[in-house]
Amino acid sequence: MDLQNITRQTCQIAVMAGQFLRNEIRKIKSSDVELKSFNNFVTYVDRESETMIMDRLSKVLPDSGFIAEESPSLGRGELTWIIDPLDGTTNYIHGVPLYCVSIGLMQDNRVVAGVVYEVNLDECFYTWENAPAYKNNEEIRVSATPNIAGSLFATGFPYHDYGKMEDYLDIFRHLMQHSRGIRRLGSAAADLAYVAAGRYDGFYEYGLSPWDVAAGELLVRNAGGRVSDFSGGENYIFGKEIIATNSSIHDEFKNLFTLWKNVSD
Numbered sequence: 001m002d003l004q005n006i007t008r009q010t011c012q013i014a015v016m017a018g019q020f021l022r023n024e025i026r027k028i029k030s031s032d033v034e035l036k037s038f039n040n041f042v043t044y045v046d047r048e049s050e051t052m053i054m055d056r057l058s059k060v061l062p063d064s065g066f067i068a069e070e071s072p073s074l075g076r077g078e079l080t081w082i083i084d085p086l087d088g089t090t091n092y093i094h095g096v097p098l099y100c101v102s103i104g105l106m107q108d109n110r111v112v113a114g115v116v117y118e119v120n121l122d123e124c125f126y127t128w129e130n131a132p133a134y135k136n137n138e139e140i141r142v143s144a145t146p147n148i149a150g151s152l153f154a155t156g157f158p159y160h161d162y163g164k165m166e167d168y169l170d171i172f173r174h175l176m177q178h179s180r181g182i183r184r185l186g187s188a189a190a191d192l193a194y195v196a197a198g199r200y201d202g203f204y205e206y207g208l209s210p211w212d213v214a215a216g217e218l219l220v221r222n223a224g225g226r227v228s229d230f231s232g233g234e235n236y237i238f239g240k241e242i243i244a245t246n247s248s249i250h251d252e253f254k255n256l257f258t259l260w261k262n263v264s265d
Contacts, residue, residue, distance in 0.1 A: 003128035006060060006105065007113045011124050013056045014101040014117035017049045021086060021099065021119050024048075028093065043093065046070050049085035053103065057081050061105075069211045080106045082237075084211035088187035102189035104214030111237070114215030116193040125193040125219055133196050133223035142225040142246040143198040151201035151249055152180045154191040158207040168206070171256055188242075192216025195244050196223035202245035202253055206230070210237050217244060226250040230257040 024045045050070045057064065065077030069084050081103060086092060088099030097120040105113040112129040125140070127133040133140050145151050153175055158168075175182050183200070185191055189212060191203040196219035214237055217227045227244045229236045232254050236242040245253050 003105075003113050004131065007115065007126050007128040009060050010057070010103050010105070010113065010115045011117070011126050013053055013060075014103055014115045015124060016056070017053050017085060017101045018117045018119040018122075020049055020052065021045060021092070021101070025092060025095070043086075043089065045092070046086045046089060049101070050083060053083055053085055053101070054081070057083075057103070064105075067106075067210055069209065076106075078108065082106055082111075082210050082214035084189060087189040087212060088185075091186045096186065098185055098187055098190060100187050100189040100193075102211060102215045104211075104218065106214065106237075111214050111218045114218035116189045116215050116219065118187075118190055118193065123193075125196060127196075127219050127222040129218075131222060133219045135193075135197055140197040140223050142196060142220065142223045143201050144248065145201045145246060146248045148175070148179050148249055148252055150180060152199075153182045154194065154200045154203040155182055155184060156186070156188055156191070156205040156208075157184065158205075171204075174256060188212040189216050192244055193219055195225060195246070196220045198223075198246075201249060202243070204230075204243045204253075204257075206241040208240055208242060213237060213242050217242065220244045228254060230254075232258070 047070050050068050054066055061079055065075050065080040067080055067082045084102040086099055087102050092099045099119055101117045103115045104111050114127055116125045123135055125135050188205055188208055193216055194200045195203050220227050225246050227236055229239050230241045243254055
């Protein structure tokens, strides 16, 4: 399987979907916005973008399966595409210029290719198994920041699972007081791509779905970073929690979550 060629075709598909998103943002109305669940929005743009992406990916790998945000009933295969056709829907419907197309390819239980296209800056981040990570044909690397004190972090806020909120805010408070700060973009795919590019030193969030993180986690790892769940394990694609950092601060950062889990338990 030629993963480099597959990834380049996937980049073209992601950019095409991004152009659709860019065109439709001028047309979308408040009446086009539907509520899937509390604070979880969807529009015809999400659905049409997903259909376009799946159509074209089916031609790249005809026998592949799909895990897609707006089509949850589709099945997995030996090769499975994991798709978020519009990561950052809330930003999109409010006209906030940061949202992404995220496409990962999983073989069995490992991600072997990942593409994140940030539409507004026209930045395509991509990688494949055993390759560097790239942005618009230039190789990217995670930062070399050696400690939390010198680090800038990204996170996201859960919109329906508030059971861990107090513990989560304790970590947020700690980082406010002991790092260079925390940012909240509203797109986990962008957050992970920015860790891979060295713009952020680390990212963490819980309550995420596979389509939020599949492409981005491979970008971080192939850019020299480390990815884990909050316990330091590998259940971050389907486990609804993720830590992604440069290689220097991961252990120090992960220890904050170990303390959190010990207190919570």
